[in-house]
Amino acid sequence: MTYDIHKVFEISEQITRLGSVDEVVEGLSRLLKRTVKSRWAAVYLIDKEQRNFLPARISGIPRNQTHLFQNLALNPGEIPFLKKMLDKKQHLIITGSKRLAFLTPELGKQLQHLTLMVLPMVVRNQVIGAVVVSRSTAYPPFSEKEIAVVRETVAHSALAISHIRLFDESLDMAVEMGRRIDIILTLDEINKAISSSLSPTTIIETAMEHIERIIQCEFVAVLSEEKGELTVLAARGKDITVPPLIVPGKAISGSSLAQEVLGTWKSSYVPTLSAIPNPGPVDEALALAGIQSAMAIPLISKEAIRGVLLLGDTTAGQFGKEDAFTIEKIAGQMAVALENARHFQEMRSLFISTVSSLANAIDAKSPWTKGHSERVMEISATIARELGLPDEHVERVRLCGLLHDIGKIGIIEALLEKPALLSEDEFPPMKLHPEKGVAILSPIEQLHDVLPGILNHHERIDGTGYPRGIKGDGIPLDARIVAVADSFDAMVSERPYKAALTPYQAIRELEQEAGTHYDARVVACFCDHLRRKLGPEH
Numbered sequence: 001m002t003y004d005i006h007k008v009f010e011i012s013e014q015i016t017r018l019g020s021v022d023e024v025v026e027g028l029s030r031l032l033k034r035t036v037k038s039r040w041a042a043v044y045l046i047d048k049e050q051r052n053f054l055p056a057r058i059s060g061i062p063r064n065q066t067h068l069f070q071n072l073a074l075n076p077g078e079i080p081f082l083k084k085m086l087d088k089k090q091h092l093i094i095t096g097s098k099r100l101a102f103l104t105p106e107l108g109k110q111l112q113h114l115t116l117m118v119l120p121m122v123v124r125n126q127v128i129g130a131v132v133v134s135r136s137t138a139y140p141p142f143s144e145k146e147i148a149v150v151r152e153t154v155a156h157s158a159l160a161i162s163h164i165r166l167f168d169e170s171l172d173m174a175v176e177m178g179r180r181i182d183i184i185l186t187l188d189e190i191n192k193a194i195s196s197s198l199s200p201t202t203i204i205e206t207a208m209e210h211i212e213r214i215i216q217c218e219f220v221a222v223l224s225e226e227k228g229e230l231t232v233l234a235a236r237g238k239d240i241t242v243p244p245l246i247v248p249g250k251a252i253s254g255s256s257l258a259q260e261v262l263g264t265w266k267s268s269y270v271p272t273l274s275a276i277p278n279p280g281p282v283d284e285a286l287a288l289a290g291i292q293s294a295m296a297i298p299l300i301s302k303e304a305i306r307g308v309l310l311l312g313d314t315t316a317g318q319f320g321k322e323d324a325f326t327i328e329k330i331a332g333q334m335a336v337a338l339e340n341a342r343h344f345q346e347m348r349s350l351f352i353s354t355v356s357s358l359a360n361a362i363d364a365k366s367p368w369t370k371g372h373s374e375r376v377m378e379i380s381a382t383i384a385r386e387l388g389l390p391d392e393h394v395e396r397v398r399l400c401g402l403l404h405d406i407g408k409i410g411i412i413e414a415l416l417e418k419p420a421l422l423s424e425d426e427f428p429p430m431k432l433h434p435e436k437g438v439a440i441l442s443p444i445e446q447l448h449d450v451l452p453g454i455l456n457h458h459e460r461i462d463g464t465g466y467p468r469g470i471k472g473d474g475i476p477l478d479a480r481i482v483a484v485a486d487s488f489d490a491m492v493s494e495r496p497y498k499a500a501l502t503p504y505q506a507i508r509e510l511e512q513e514a515g516t517h518y519d520a521r522v523v524a525c526f527c528d529h530l531r532r533k534l535g536p537e538h
């Protein structure tokens, strides 16, 4: 015996405190090499999938011979002594190379004059690996005591490896669980954000933001389907320039990953775009912009494909099955929300066209006011845009302009058709039209936000208007805009009792009454716009 037993146990104890499987395997092979008089000591670990023993570490072998072991996986099905060891879970002593016929002739030769001690690494009755300790046949065989020490050391190490693996697996599991919880929370957040909006733009923007949060991607595009054709609805890139072929409004032509998904209705991903032979123009443009990984997910709702979600990243092989699974959930929510928004928009436009035909009918009662509501609608929208209001607000002001006089439906026709200014007696009933308009439209929930604009479009900044006589900023902005648009159209239109003003005369009239009748900022903004549009007055 060439070792101090206490030293062996001390080192063995140290091994069990190591942090990684590699360290334990290395410590074990070194310890075995040093403690018993051995030529070399090798540690094998079982590969769970292939049921093979794979070489993990070998100590004591000359460098020029390591290749003999390095790539040699040991298959218990082919090696009877390994099979026996696995079944009995006990050590074996093998002398000479007679029983090692499976080895390469070169290795067989190396082992010819060696005695091998082969020990299973057993944890909870499961073999997780094996240890082979070799000794020259010139020395005495392994003693019972030596075998006992080696067995003890191997058992300790096997336990250490098992603990490390268990710890690593738990850690991986915890990280994976955390990731999944994050995905579920994000999906829930997306669901809430998407379902609470009926604006396709908001739905798409929200979904795009969340997708970028949930998986690493530098390019996101939403493509809509119509009659088998794909059109870009939205596209954005992070640190890459979106190719001109994939900007909103562009139709996607030629073969592409997105087009393929449109046909299969199944998610698809490409690990390296630049490696596709003969790519279509869109995939080629993305590859040129630096995108390597691409993934396309179908947007399916009510058993129909509504479009495709296209993701890209500059790193190759970025997307996998799991990403597709997660993004499919978002795509499903998006498709349903977009479909709902489309229905809502259809119903809204159907409703607006019905209401505008009513407004037109009122205008048509007199040849002098024909087309007035539609013109006020356009002018109001122009002013709103010039004031820099957001799209949704511009849309609301546009509706206010169209419907501002809808209350005239309830006014005696004779008054509307009268080809002269109204008399003192006739004016009060006519002044009721803003309130009548509100009464007509208030049952329609979707139009509640246009009611203040309609109710107050005859109010004046100085408080002398009707129906309530409110003043200044107390008058809703929508109403202040419609008031200017309404007056301008009336000024430049011919009436039986007055000639039409030129646009420049109307500008001067508006400016004269800015701050008293009209909102000064609205007038200034509109008149600036008109002057730019009309050019100098001749």
Ligand SMILES: [Fe+2]
Binding pocket: 404, 405, 433, 457, 458, 486
């Ligand atoms: Fe009016």
